[in-house]
Amino acid sequence: MAQEKWELRLITYMCPTHPVQLYELIMELLEESLDCYTSLLYESRAPGPFKDREDPFARNKVDLGFMTAASYMRLRKAGNKSVELLPVTPVFAHQMNVENKPGYFSDVIIHSDKKAHNVNTLLDLRGCTFAYSDEESLSGSVIILKTLKEKGENASFFGSKLRSGSHLASAQMVLSKQAEWAAVDSTTLLYSKKYMQDGGKDITLLETLGRLPPYPLVVNTNLKDTVKDAIIKTLLTLPQKPEWKKRFAKFGIIKFDSNSDGAYDGPAAQMWASQKEKLNIRYY
Structure with a gap:
């Protein structure tokens, strides 16, 4: 009989801009670290929840999501109460990113x-x-x-x-x-x-x-704080895990770093x- 575990439900709106294999890798990392089952929805038709449909967070269909900064800023301006920003974001290699900062x-x-x-x-x-x-x-x-x-x-x-x-x-x-x-x-x-x-x-x-602005990771506001904290800890400690760090490097990810709503204010909001x-x- 299969072991009973709870399930973490992910959704990405970032493909095919980003390879879906990246989000499968994140799913695999979280499944191992949190000792849970994971599933991934892949929505390629929009950069975030559709404007004319009830979003899957509000319907409690997903727990963790990846979307564009513009989509998150739209949800925030609309006062969406079903999602909140997870204070962690991937940092990608780029010739201009000499300081290895988010964004x-x-x-x-x-x-x-x-x-x-x-x-x-x-x-x-x-x-x-x-x-x-x-x-x-x-x-x-x-x-x-x-x-x-x-x-x-x-x-x-x-x-x-x-x-x-x-x-x-x-x-x-x-x-x-x-x-x-x-x-x-x-x-x-x-x-x-x-x-x-x-x-x-x-x-x-x-x-x-x-x-x-950094790529936002958002979570369902109904997700338990202990799970949110476990996700944050898993991603932030990635550089301490050489094998996982090597696998993420194939997608250009150097590390995960802290993030906050302030990153989407000021010049970002004006733009x-x-x-x-x-x-x-x-x-x-």
């Missing part, structure tokens, strides 16, 4: 052929076809609008725009020349480039923008609020 970046990428056409900065991309994951993505579109505004530009800067549905798809569009440029989640490029055609050698990193300036506004 991530937006990598502006072009096909290497564009270098032959004197494209050396973001402003050289005026009128070019732009691929983006979705309108709410901080790294895929919002930070681009913010940066262009700071440079005295607006949405008339864009030529054609292609909504790809994911950062991975945006990168593939640049590689296949469907789009001339894109802004993608830096962790997507870090992990996925080596699996692209010819190792993604035809993708050129033009600029890096950010740092953006998120700039979504009112949409990509599809055209000025002639």
